[in-house]
Amino acid sequence: MKSKDDIQKDWQEILREKAGNVAGVQPQVSFAELKEKMVAAGAGVFAGAGRGASAGAAGASAGTGAAAGTGAGTGAAAGSGRRGLSWLKYAAAVAVIGASGVMLFMGPDKGGAPSSSTAENRKADEVTVVSEPVLETEPAAAAALLIEAVDPVDNGQDETIPVDLTKLTANDAASSNAPSGSSMQRPGNVSDNLSHRSGESAGSQTYSSGLTAEQKASAVAPSKSTKGEPASTGGDPAASVKNLQTAEASEPNGQINTDYISENAESSSPATNASNSAAGSNDTQSGVTPVEAASGNATESGDSPADAAPAAGGIKQDPFAEPVKPIKKQLRRFSVGASGFLASNGIGNGNSNSRNMPADMVTYTDRNGKVFYSYSAPSVRYNHSAPISGGISLRYNFTPVFYAESGLRLTYLHTWISPSGAAQDLLYAGIPIGVGGNFVRLGNASFYASAYGMLSKCVMGHNSAGFPSNYSQLSDIPLMWSAGASIGAAYNITRTFGLFAEPTVSYYFPTSNAPQTIYKENPWYFTLNLGVRFNLN
Amino acid sequence: MDGIEALEKAYMQDGAYLLSVCRRYVCDPATAQDMFQDGFVSAYLNWSKFRNRGPGSLKAWLSRIMANTCLMYLRKKDPMHQAGDLASVPMAAASDSELADGIAGVRDEDLYNMILELPDMERTVLNMFVFEGFSHREIARTLGIRESTSAMRLYRAKVHLAEMIKDYEK
Numbered sequence: 160m161k162s163k164d165d166i167q168k169d170w171q172e173i174l175r176e177k178a179g180n181v182a183g184v185q186p187q188v189s190f191a192e193l194k195e196k197m198v199a200a201g202a203g204v205f206a207g208a209g210r211g212a213s214a215g216a217a218g219a220s221a222g223t224g225a226a227a228g229t230g231a232g233t234g235a236a237a238g239s240g241r242r243g244l245s246w247l248k249y250a251a252a253v254a255v256i257g258a259s260g261v262m263l264f265m266g267p268d269k270g271g272a273p274s275s276s277t278a279e280n281r282k283a284d285e286v287t288v289v290s291e292p293v294l295e296t297e298p299a300a301a302a303a304l305l306i307e308a309v310d311p312v313d314n315g316q317d318e319t320i321p322v323d324l325t326k327l328t329a330n331d332a333a334s335s336n337a338p339s340g341s342s343m344q345r346p347g348n349v350s351d352n353l354s355h356r357s358g359e360s361a362g363s364q365t366y367s368s369g370l371t372a373e374q375k376a377s378a379v380a381p382s383k384s385t386k387g388e389p390a391s392t393g394g395d396p397a398a399s400v401k402n403l404q405t406a407e408a409s410e411p412n413g414q415i416n417t418d419y420i421s422e423n424a425e426s427s428s429p430a431t432n433a434s435n436s437a438a439g440s441n442d443t444q445s446g447v448t449p450v451e452a453a454s455g456n457a458t459e460s461g462d463s464p465a466d467a468a469p470a471a472g473g474i475k476q477d478p479f480a481e482p483v484k485p486i487k488k489q490l491r492r493f494s495v496g497a498s499g500f501l502a503s504n505g506i507g508n509g510n511s512n513s514r515n516m517p518a519d520m521v522t523y524t525d526r527n528g529k530v531f532y533s534y535s536a537p538s539v540r541y542n543h544s545a546p547i548s549g550g551i552s553l554r555y556n557f558t559p560v561f562y563a564e565s566g567l568r569l570t571y572l573h574t575w576i577s578p579s580g581a582a583q584d585l586l587y588a589g590i591p592i593g594v595g596g597n598f599v600r601l602g603n604a605s606f607y608a609s610a611y612g613m614l615s616k617c618v619m620g621h622n623s624a625g626f627p628s629n630y631s632q633l634s635d636i637p638l639m640w641s642a643g644a645s646i647g648a649a650y651n652i653t654r655t656f657g658l659f660a661e662p663t664v665s666y667y668f669p670t671s672n673a674p675q676t677i678y679k680e681n682p683w684y685f686t687l688n689l690g691v692r693f694n695l696n
Numbered sequence: 697m698d699g700i701e702a703l704e705k706a707y708m709q710d711g712a713y714l715l716s717v718c719r720r721y722v723c724d725p726a727t728a729q730d731m732f733q734d735g736f737v738s739a740y741l742n743w744s745k746f747r748n749r750g751p752g753s754l755k756a757w758l759s760r761i762m763a764n765t766c767l768m769y770l771r772k773k774d775p776m777h778q779a780g781d782l783a784s785v786p787m788a789a790a791s792d793s794e795l796a797d798g799i800a801g802v803r804d805e806d807l808y809n810m811i812l813e814l815p816d817m818e819r820t821v822l823n824m825f826v827f828e829g830f831s832h833r834e835i836a837r838t839l840g841i842r843e844s845t846s847a848m849r850l851y852r853a854k855v856h857l858a859e860m861i862k863d864y865e866k
Contacts, residue, residue: 170796170854171826174807177799178720179827181808182712187729190707194700196733197740575749577829581760582747 494554496566496659498690543677544573548686552591564593564609572676585674587639589615595647603651608644609661615639620674639678640668649692661688699743702754703736710755716808717759720823721766723812731769735762763828767838770820795854798861810860818853825850 552566568591574583595609617636643665651657663686667678678684706714711732718728718735739746739761746757799807811819820839824830825846830838832846839846 170792170799173796173799174857175826177802177804178807178811180713181716181804184712184715184725186707186711186715186732188733190704193707193733193736194704197700197703197737200737200741577756 493695494556494692495695496552496554496690496692498550498552498659498661498688540577541675541680542575542577543680544575546677547571550589554692559597561594561596562609564591564595564611566591568613568615570615572678574676576675583674584619584621585617585636585676586619587615588618589613589639589641595645603657605649605651606647607649608646610642610644612642613640615641617674637670637673639670639673641665641678642668645688647688651694655694657692657694659688659690659692661690662686663688699740699746703739703743706754706758707736710758713755714758714762717762718766720808720811720827721763721820722769723819727769728766731762731766735765738765760828763823767820767824770816771839795858795861798858798865802861802864806864810857810864813860814853814856818849818856821846821849822853822857 548568548570550566550568552564552568554562554564556562568589570587570589572583572585572587574585575581576583591611591613593609593611595607597605597607599606616638617633620633620636643663645661645663647659647661649657649659665684665686667682667684669679669682673679714735715728715732718731719725722728722731735758739758742761746754748754802810811822814822821835824835824838825832832843832850835841835846836843
């Protein structure tokens with residue numbers, strides 16, 4: 160037995176099939192006449208179309224401006240209006256590509272010279288992670304380990320000079336066990352020496368008088384480890400050797416002056432080896448020379464002139480060392496990313512982006528409450544195009560591991576509605592707020608995970624067929640809430656510029672009165688965000 | 697293929713059908729011819745908005761433009777604001793199943809002519825609801841009437857259609 164819906168569908172469909180395809184009489188007008196009218200009307204319109212055309216060009220250039228990194232959202236939104244929508248998705252794509260181009264342009268340091276604060280987040284990570292074992296080892300080892308916090312390319316040298324590890328390690332092992340008087344430095348000396356080492360190792364970074372805040376932060380682990388303890392107590396020679404090997408491997412540019420090391424090995428005071436090895440730079444700003452380090456007094460810059468005398472103990476200055484500059488930051492706090500995706504599929508809904516909506520039963524009653532008419536809306540089919548999305552984001556690193564992220568994301572949703580043939584175009588601007596963490600670093604690659612929530616507002620929308628939608632104005636369209644999680648892989652091509660890919664799972668919270676979009680039908684969504692990231696200083 | 701060529705092809709293939717779409721909205725033959733021409737001019741001017749989605753999409757797009765053109769004309773003519781009294785709406789003369797059976801038994805051309813005989817306001821709503829697939833809310837917004845008025849006019853169109861089919865069967 161047929162339901163009322165079926166019956167109603169029947170009479171409508173039968174009527175549509177029978178009367179809708181009736182081809183009546185032929186048009187009286189020939190196409191030649193029609194063509195004349197069309198061309199005449201077109202000429203009239205096109206003659207006055209200059210303004211419209213230039214408006215379109217302005218919109219396009221605004222999109223390009225967005226690509227220049229000033230904000231994809233601004234540029235895309237600048238093309239508002241019906242004319243703007245036709246090029247909107249292209250402008251969004253240009254914005255993402257352009258942003259990457261600009262970042263490629265801005266990313267590498269000009270002339271290839273390393274900047275003073277090229278320390279990536281990973282450096283700070285290394286400081287934190289590597290220095291942990293030092294807590295239980297010798298200050299000398301700690302000094303060596305701190306070198307790992309140094310940017311290996313900051314000296315701008317590419318050559319690697321082989322190191323006589325035998326001498327180095329043996330000497331170091333001896334020094335770490337030697338209970339000599341000179342090794343009985345006050346705890347601060349050790350950390351200060353370490354800070355010298357750190358400052359020198361930083362190459363182009365400055366060692367200023369005393370410890371900078373960053374140096375203190377870098378040296379916090381060894382400082383704690385040596386606090387109140389003689390420099391030579393409790394050391395494990397093997398650990399020292401190992402750590403020094405590590406230090407050698409991460410010496411600035413991987414280079415260690417052989418002469419400099421061998422002379423350190425011959426130093427009369429074994430306990431100063433760590434200081435000596437750390438004080439291989441010609442600290443012109445600080446006035447600290449290797450002599451100070453060798454004498455165990457290189458605790459502060461600006462010491463007595465005698466401290467600045469040339470090394471009498473035969474210690475050579477590191478010829479590769481450069482005047483050091485202040486360590487400004489070891490952690491790049493901000494990074495800007497531009498990303499986008501073009502196609503994706505809903506989870507659990509297959510690949511189909513179209514759907515027949517169920518019939519909607521509507522009942523009307525008269526003044527007495529008596530039903531006088533009810534109907535079921537005809538079956539409407541929505542064909543959703545894959546969403547196009549792009550945007551920029553700003554990331555702030557609280558720590559080398561954890562970060563917060565926000566930005567602006569534009570999403571273009573297109574839906575073709577049949578049988579009416581209407582096309583619905585919606586542009587959403589969303590502000591995501593998320594947190595995440597960098598968990599794995601492998602060389603220039605890093606892997607991270609994040610979670611976000613996003614609030615999106617429809618900023619543009621129209622129906623191409625000229626018929627109004629169910630919303631008389633944009634403010635009628637409800638906000639769209641979504642949340643998601645992603646894992647990401649980033650690869651830093653340079654210190655400031657990198658690429659990333661983020662597989663993301665998102666959930667768009669359904670809203671009853673929201674327009675019919677692909678997100679409404681497929682609330683779970685998987686996307687692959689691709690983009691570029693620019694690490695700011 | 698540029699706009700002129702495509703439109704010429706559509707004119708040759710679907711001209712009669714597109715004219716019949718116009719007649720369904722404006723039953724006057726001369727006015728329908730005018731709407732047909734205006735629709736083609738409008739299609740030519742808006743050719744950049746056409747998206748080819750395969751066979752039949754141009755026909756659907758043109759029929760949509762024809763309907764739009766006619767609706768603009770009817771809106772200017774303003775036959776829509778003759779709001780009826782809901783309380784005076786007659787009850788259905790036939791059930792939906794009877795109507796479906798009746799429609800099935802009528803020749804296509806005769807059914808088409810029955811639609812042309814409907815009053816303007818009823819025919820317009822019937823065209824939009826049944827043939828174009830609009831909801832009453834969309835019809836109401838397009839024509840500037842209330843949803844309930846749209847529903848009432850569709851109901852009246854049904855009643856009238858059922859009466860005509862009864863007469864036809866006799």
